Structure formats: C-alpha cells, structure tokens
Amino acid sequence: MARPPGLLQALCVLMVGWALVHCQVGREEEVEEDGVEEEEERTPSTVEPEMTHCPEDCSCKAEGAVDCAGVDLSEFPGDLSENTRQLSLQNNQIREVTVEQLSRLHLLETLNLQNNRLTSQGLEDEGFEMLDRLSYLYLANNKLTAAPRLLPSSLVSADFAANQLTKVYPNTFGQKPRLKSVYLHNNKLTDAGLPENMFNGSDSVEILIMSSNFLRYVPKNLPSSIYRLHFKNNKLEKIPHQAFSSLSQLRELYLQNNLLSNDGMDNETFSHLSSLEYLDLSNNNLSAVPKGLPRGLVLLHLEKNSIHSIAADVLTPVRNLEYLLLHNNKLRSRNIHHMAFQGLKKLHTLHMYNNLLERVPRGLPRRAKTLMLLHNLISEINRNDLALLYTLTELNLSYNKITSPRMHKEAFRKLRLLESLDLSGNSLHVLPVGLPKSLQVLKVKDNQLNSISDGALGSMSKLREINLSNNQLKLSSFYQGAWQGLSSLTVLDLSGNQLSHVPVDLPETLEYLYLQSNRISSVPASAFESTPNIKGIFLRYNRLSANAVVESAFSHLMNLQVLDVGPTSTRPTHEDDLEEETDEEEEEIEEDGQ
Numbered sequence: 139m140a141r142p143p144g145l146l147q148a149l150c151v152l153m154v155g156w157a158l159v160h161c162q163v164g165r166e167e168e169v170e171e172d173g174v175e176e177e178e179e180r181t182p183s184t185v186e187p188e189m190t191h192c193p194e195d196c197s198c199k200a201e202g203a204v205d206c207a208g209v210d211l212s213e214f215p216g217d218l219s220e221n222t223r224q225l226s227l228q229n230n231q232i233r234e235v236t237v238e239q240l241s242r243l244h245l246l247e248t249l250n251l252q253n254n255r256l257t258s259q260g261l262e263d264e265g266f267e268m269l270d271r272l273s274y275l276y277l278a279n280n281k282l283t284a285a286p287r288l289l290p291s292s293l294v295s296a297d298f299a300a301n302q303l304t305k306v307y308p309n310t311f312g313q314k315p316r317l318k319s320v321y322l323h324n325n326k327l328t329d330a331g332l333p334e335n336m337f338n339g340s341d342s343v344e345i346l347i348m349s350s351n352f353l354r355y356v357p358k359n360l361p362s363s364i365y366r367l368h369f370k371n372n373k374l375e376k377i378p379h380q381a382f383s384s385l386s387q388l389r390e391l392y393l394q395n396n397l398l399s400n401d402g403m404d405n406e407t408f409s410h411l412s413s414l415e416y417l418d419l420s421n422n423n424l425s426a427v428p429k430g431l432p433r434g435l436v437l438l439h440l441e442k443n444s445i446h447s448i449a450a451d452v453l454t455p456v457r458n459l460e461y462l463l464l465h466n467n468k469l470r471s472r473n474i475h476h477m478a479f480q481g482l483k484k485l486h487t488l489h490m491y492n493n494l495l496e497r498v499p500r501g502l503p504r505r506a507k508t509l510m511l512l513h514n515l516i517s518e519i520n521r522n523d524l525a526l527l528y529t530l531t532e533l534n535l536s537y538n539k540i541t542s543p544r545m546h547k548e549a550f551r552k553l554r555l556l557e558s559l560d561l562s563g564n565s566l567h568v569l570p571v572g573l574p575k576s577l578q579v580l581k582v583k584d585n586q587l588n589s590i591s592d593g594a595l596g597s598m599s600k601l602r603e604i605n606l607s608n609n610q611l612k613l614s615s616f617y618q619g620a621w622q623g624l625s626s627l628t629v630l631d632l633s634g635n636q637l638s639h640v641p642v643d644l645p646e647t648l649e650y651l652y653l654q655s656n657r658i659s660s661v662p663a664s665a666f667e668s669t670p671n672i673k674g675i676f677l678r679y680n681r682l683s684a685n686a687v688v689e690s691a692f693s694h695l696m697n698l699q700v701l702d703v704g705p706t707s708t709r710p711t712h713e714d715d716l717e718e719e720t721d722e723e724e725e726e727i728e729e730d731g732q
C-alpha cells in the first residue's frame with residue numbers, strides 16, 4: 139500500500155518550491171491516502187471522527203469523506219469541514235460554486251460535481267488555485283461553456299465530458315506533472331478553442347478522450363505518454379504532419395466518423411506509432427488504405443469509407459494484423475493486388491462485405507479463419523478461388539450472384555476445417571456437391587434450389603443445422619437416403635418450399651423441424667417415427683385440414699415442447715388441451731422472430 143520512499147521523494151522534487159513544505163508536513167498522510175479507490179476499501183476507524191457536523195441530508199461515514207450525492211441539493215453545502223478530502227456532490231441541482239466555498243477546502247483531493255447545473259459563470263474557477271491537493275475532478279454533465287483557466291498542478295484526472303465547452307486555456311491542463319486522464323468528449327470544442335500547447339508541462343497524460351466535438355485538426359504536441367487517444371465524431375479533415383510522431387506509447391487510436399481523406403494524411407502519419415495495436419479509421423472519406431501503417435497493429439478498422447483499391451505494399455508491413463475490417467467500401471476484386479495480403483500470417487478475420495467484389499479476390503490471407511464476403515457481386519466460384527484457405531472455419535458468401543453452373547464442383551475441396559458456410563441469397567438451383575465434411579452450419583436459404591445433388595449431404599456427420607428455407611424444393615428433389623449420414627443434425631429448416639409431405643427418415647438427433655409455408659396436406663401417424671427427440675415442429679401455413687393430422691403422430695414424442703400447426707387449421711379432438719398449447723406456441727414464435 140505505502141508508496142516506496144523513492145517515488146515520494148521524486149514527487150516532492152517535482153513540486154519544488156511551494157510544495158516542499160507540504161511534502162514534509164503531510165508525509166504520513168500522503169503515504170496512506172492516494173485516491174478514491176483506497177478510500178473506499180478502508181474499514182471504518184474505531185476512533186471517533188472529529189467533532190465536525192455533517193451537512194444535512196449528507197452522510198459522513200469515513201473520515202474526511204462527505205457524501206451528498208443525489209440528495210437534490212440546489213446549493214453547495216455551506217457547513218463543510220475544512221478537513222474534507224472527498225466530496226461527493228454528483229447528481230444534484232447545484233448551479234453555483236464560489237471562490238470562498240472552494241478555497242477553504244484546502245485538503246480536498248476528490249471533488250465530484252458530475253451531473254449538476256453548473257455554468258461557467260457559476261463556477262468561480264479562482265477557487266481551484268488554492269486546492270493544492272486536488273487530484274480527481276469530476277465535472278461531467280454540467281453546462282460549462284469554458285474550462286477553468288487554472289487547475290491545480292496536483293491534478294491526476296479531470297472529467298469535463300458532456301458540457302458545452304468551447305474553450306480550454308493553457309493552464310487548464312498544462313503544467314500538471316501528475317495528470318493522467320482527461321475526458322472532454324461531447325463538448326463543442328473547435329480548433330480555435332484549444333491553446334497552442336494544451337499539455338505543456340504535463341508529461342504523464344495517458345488517456346485523452348476528445349470524441350464528439352468539432353475539431354478539424356488533431357492537436358499538435360500531444361504528450362508522448364498517451365496510450366489511449368479518442369477523436370471519433372469530430373470534423374477531422376487533416377492530421378498535421380508529425381502530429382502523432384512522438385506517441386510511441388500509443389496503443390489505441392480512434393478516428394472514426396470524421397472527414398479524413400488520404401490527402402489529409404501522409405505516409406508517416408502513423409508510421410512512428412510503434413505501440414499502436416488498435417486503429418479505427420472507419421466512416422471517413424478514404425479512397426485507399428493509408429500508407430505507412432505501423433507493424434504492431436492488431437486490429438484495423440477501415441470500413442465505411444470509399445476505398446476502391448488495395449496496393450501491393452500497404453498492408454504487408456503490418457505483420458501483427460489479426461482483424462481487418464474493410465466492409466462497406468467500393469472494392470472490386472481486380473483492384474486488390476494479388477500480393478496485398480502476402481505474409482500476413484496472423485490475419486484471421488477479414489470482413490469485405492458490402493463491396494463491389496465481382497469474384498473472390500486473389501491472394502486472400504492464407505491463415506484466415508473468418509471470411510465475410512456477403513453482399514457483393516460475386517457471380518462465380520472457380521476451382522482454385524478458395525484453394526489456399528486451409529484454415530478457414532467460417533465462410534459467408536450470402537447475397538451474391540452465384541449460379542449453379544458457375545460454382546465449381548471442387549471449389550471447396552481444400553476447406554477441411556470449414557464449420558460454417560452461408561450461400562443464402564444467391565441464384566443456386568442445385569445444392570452443390572463437394573461441400574466440406576467438417577461443416578456444422580449450412581445456410582442456403584433464399585435461392586432457387588429445386589434439387590439436391592446425389593450425395594451432396596452424404597456423411598456430413600458434424601452438421602448441426604441446415605437452413606434451406608425459401609427455395610423450390612419438393613420431396614422428389616431429395617435423393618434417396620439424403621438424411622442418412624447426418625448423425626448430428628438438430629435443426630432443419632425447409633420452410634417456404636414446395637413439400638407435399640413431411641420428409642421421411644429424418645435423423646434421430648433432430649430437435650427442431652421447420653416446415654411452415656409448404657404444401658403439406660396430411661400428417662400421417664408415422665410422420666415422426668424416426669425422430670423421437672424432436673422438441674419443435676412447425677407446420678403453420680400448409681394445407682392441413684381437420685382430419686388430415688393424425689394425433690397419434692405426436693403421442694410418442696416425449697420432448698415435444700412446441701407444436702405449431704397454425705392458427706387457421708382446424709384442430710383434432712382434444713380441443714381444449716391443444717388450444718392452450720397452440721397459444722403458447724404462437725408467443726414463442728413471436729419471441730423467436732425478435
């Protein structure tokens with residue numbers, strides 16, 4: 139708990155002059171109390187608190203701590219002890235704090251005025267000058283229009299989020315050697331409202347949050363100690379040359395939702411950020427992947443730009459890249475260089491959905507596990523398009539323009555680890571053969587399937603879920619024994635097809651069977667003979683008439699929880715029982731749809 143004396147001495151030396159005396163006098167105390175967290179952990183002292191009264195409606199349990207949070211105060215409490223070190227005034231209606239009120243609390247370390255009604259006129263900021271132990275200052279959610287001109291040099295953390303600040307002064311955050319975190323998001327700051335060198339003499343700042351303001355430029359001379367820097371939701375057009383060049387500790391940089399174009403940055407904008415792991419440039423105006431990205435990046439957000447090409451050498455230096463998000467851009471496959479992902483051995487997740495890809499791009503990262511290519515214009519899958527993606531586990535090709543003749547029979551032959559494949563929303567009329575045996579989830583809904591090729595589902599012993607909803611499948615579309623090898627299948631969705639009967643010989647493992655919106659006109663006693671474990675059967679919107687559903691078809695299904703034959707169909711004999719059940723089912727289905 140106690141700070142090593144070396145550090146304490148170093149602090150005293152930093153605060154030479156006015157602080158030296160204070161360091162000696164207050165030594166014992168300083169060692170014990172270093173902030174809010176410790177304060178909270180401390181067990182109540184057995185010694186009677188000194189004879190100071192606690193302001194009405196407040197509680198003063200721990201020594202030096204006064205808690206008046208959320209007690210509807212409209213004024214700063216007048217009768218505070220001068221020994222107050224932690225003052226909680228958050229969630230009140232306070233409009234004004236005067237110099238006199240503040241300056242007598244000279245031992246104050248934590249001041250929480252979050253969520254009040256303070257205006258800049260109402261906050262007499264000269265009062266802060268006297269608080270030479272103030273470390274934590276919380277002023278978020280007030281109505282301040284300008285930051286205080288001078289905050290004490292003891293400050294460690296300052297929260298001014300969600301005010302209406304347009305102005306910050308040189309000594310608001312400057313000359314604070316201990317300052318670590320500054321929160322300024324959700325204000326009205328423009329470039330003109332910031333001093334030339336906002337953190338002059340504050341060389342310990344680690345966190346700076348300036349999201350949701352009106353900045354057009356990234357401020358210059360940021361402290362090199364920063365590791366988290368957020369500028370999202372501003373009007374950034376340009377990152378000045380070398381604005382980030384000294385930020386060797388920076389790990390997380392948020393620049394999303396701005397107006398940055400490639401002209402607004404240069405090939406050295408990011409290149410010195412040797413600790414950067416997380417860069418978010420999404421929702422900007424980039425037309426190309428920026429140059430000079432640092433090699434340590436793990437996660438790169440470039441989605442929602444206008445990126446139309448990827449050059450050979452922009453991504454390849456980023457050796458640690460694991461996640462690359464390029465969705466919602468204007469990429470065409472022919473504008474992605476075939477060496478663009480070369481050597482990116484850690485890249486496992488690549489999102490390229492909502493682009494203009496006309497085929498599977500060449501040279502995709504060899505170790506990719508997740509590849510999202512949905513909502514593109516891909517019209518064919520050639521024999522070798524996927525042939526090098528040995529480690530792929532999830533491939534989503536839904537909502538493209540793939541037709542059966544242009545889907546090569548052997549296209550999937552190398553994907554021995556593929557677990558999830560989505561081909562929904564294409565123009566397939568035959569379920570392709572040669573799908574990987576490793577598949578666990580297969581979705582081919584919203585196509586024009588009218589045939590399942592012989593053996594297409596053969597020995598997929600890991601397949602748990604198949605969705606073939608909204609196709610043109612008839613019972614005769616399935617080859618004999620189509621379901622036989624599917625020894626793990628639990629969910630089968632054949633809704634929205636043209637089936638005239640419940641399929642026979644479904645696997646014993648089946649738990650949910652969706653058959654709604656077909657042409658089924660009868661359910662014979664034998665319908666669910668092979669599926670004793672079934673929990674849900676959905677038969678709504680078929681052509682079932684009252685006596686076409688043989689009740690005994692369900693009588694042996696011990697796990698059946700949901701039987702939905704639809705609101706319009708007439709029900710078999712035990713009307714009361716079944717009616718109740720049906721009502722519940724309807725509810726369940728609605729919840730499912732959420």
Ligand SMILES: *[C@@H]1O[C@H](CO)[C@@H](O)[C@H](O)[C@H]1NC(C)=O
Pocket residue numbers: 308334335338339
């Ligand atoms: C930074 O602070 C030093 C004093 O420590 C001062 O001399 C200098 O003018 C300041 N620079 C700016 C740009 O404010």
Ligand SMILES: *[C@@H]1O[C@H](CO)[C@@H](O)[C@H](O)[C@H]1NC(C)=O
Pocket residue numbers: 405406409430
């Ligand atoms: C940046 O580009 C300039 C020319 O445009 C070049 O001289 C410089 O070496 C490049 N820097 C890096 C880090 O690639």
Ligand SMILES: *[C@@H]1O[C@H](CO)[C@@H](O)[C@H](O)[C@H]1NC(C)=O
Pocket residue numbers: 397399400401423425
């Ligand atoms: C986006 O960048 C292009 C240049 O690449 C520029 O012409 C255009 O005005 C920019 N759009 C916005 C909204 O900044």
Ligand SMILES: *[C@@H]1O[C@H](CO)[C@@H](O)[C@H](O)[C@H]1NC(C)=O
Pocket residue numbers: 512534536558559560579581
């Ligand atoms: C494919 O992506 C879409 C959109 O994100 C998603 O809804 C769908 O579940 C994905 N397919 C699979 C098999 O995960």
Ligand SMILES: *[C@@H]1O[C@H](CO)[C@@H](O)[C@H](O)[C@H]1NC(C)=O
Pocket residue numbers: 583605606607608629631652
């Ligand atoms: C199958 O796809 C349809 C159509 O998108 C969807 O409504 C249904 O919920 C899916 N089935 C399952 C079991 O997820």
